Amino acid sequence: MKRIFMMGLILLGAVYLMPFVTAGSSVSPDDPGTDVDTVPESIAEEIMNSGKNQSGDWDKDTKVTVLISGEVREMTLENYLPGVLAAEIPASFPDEALKAQAVAARTYVMYKKRLVELGSAPPESHKGAVLCDDPKHCKAYIDINAKAEELWGSKADEYVKKITDAVKATDGMAATYQNEPIAAVFHAASSPKTESAADVWGADTPYLKSVDSPGGEASPKYSATVEVPDTEFREKFLKKYPDAKLDAPINTWFKASIRSEAGGIISVEVGGVRVSGTVIREMFALNSTNFTLSFTENTITFHTTGYGHGVGLSQYGARQMALDGKTWEDIIKWYYQGVTITKEG
Numbered sequence: 001m002k003r004i005f006m007m008g009l010i011l012l013g014a015v016y017l018m019p020f021v022t023a024g025s026s027v028s029p030d031d032p033g034t035d036v037d038t039v040p041e042s043i044a045e046e047i048m049n050s051g052k053n054q055s056g057d058w059d060k061d062t063k064v065t066v067l068i069s070g071e072v073r074e075m076t077l078e079n080y081l082p083g084v085l086a087a088e089i090p091a092s093f094p095d096e097a098l099k100a101q102a103v104a105a106r107t108y109v110m111y112k113k114r115l116v117e118l119g120s121a122p123p124e125s126h127k128g129a130v131l132c133d134d135p136k137h138c139k140a141y142i143d144i145n146a147k148a149e150e151l152w153g154s155k156a157d158e159y160v161k162k163i164t165d166a167v168k169a170t171d172g173m174a175a176t177y178q179n180e181p182i183a184a185v186f187h188a189a190s191s192p193k194t195e196s197a198a199d200v201w202g203a204d205t206p207y208l209k210s211v212d213s214p215g216g217e218a219s220p221k222y223s224a225t226v227e228v229p230d231t232e233f234r235e236k237f238l239k240k241y242p243d244a245k246l247d248a249p250i251n252t253w254f255k256a257s258i259r260s261e262a263g264g265i266i267s268v269e270v271g272g273v274r275v276s277g278t279v280i281r282e283m284f285a286l287n288s289t290n291f292t293l294s295f296t297e298n299t300i301t302f303h304t305t306g307y308g309h310g311v312g313l314s315q316y317g318a319r320q321m322a323l324d325g326k327t328w329e330d331i332i333k334w335y336y337q338g339v340t341i342t343k344e345g
């Protein structure tokens, strides 16, 4: 099992999660997240051989360095996590869903910290910090006190309290696997099963398997379409894959798609070149890899289901589970199967 865990670490070194609040602070309900950095295999080997995590320290006073608006700040988890929640999940969600999100975010921070501790240097763009606030790279963060009014208007006080309470109520709690904090990735809405890390990133990870996840339809972005003119498709695709043959009629370009059990495109042949669904998703800013296609003479339309990479905790799924009376522990243990909730100390 350790080897499987290691594989997870190799490919899930830095999965980023798009926030639902953009840098300009305009609020949209949710956003997708994907991307994977890789951790050098030597580091993964080190983790595998390092035995138990000895530090095990993730209570409210634990410090983490974060690059925020270009400056490295050292923050306690107590101060940092509410700003992550405010940026990553609608504050209107039920309390148990917010608590599950708090535990996932705390766990993810500790996971990143652990990788650095074991020798995996953060990217240069971080200026030495463990995490940054770039939604395209790490975790979104907003200064909850400065932005509350702007974000939530008359509900500002209520929502600040909801979010800080969710962080406080789960203080010191993290999800662990073999005594290590897990790569607690999350996304907005599944379609309607979550994806496995193996299908999306090629990293078989024991706690990131596909599970049923109802409630995604409540996301306003659950179903969407993106129309791409053939000229734009050719330009973008050929730039990255110059060997692709895109001269034939447009409706013959896509062939032999392979889908995951959850419905996402694992890979598909485009003009004779096999690419992953994630590549297509990123190239054309699709909400998910779970898409079908329709064509006119000069356009391709992607019809997507779900929002986000689909791996790990689904925020709308957590919302549904909370509405159905489940606790944050139930939610965490459902989306990250086989994990233990470990209290620091």
Ligand SMILES: [Zn+2]
Pocket (backbone or CB within 6 Å): 126, 131, 132, 133, 134, 137, 138, 139
């Ligand atoms: Zn970053």
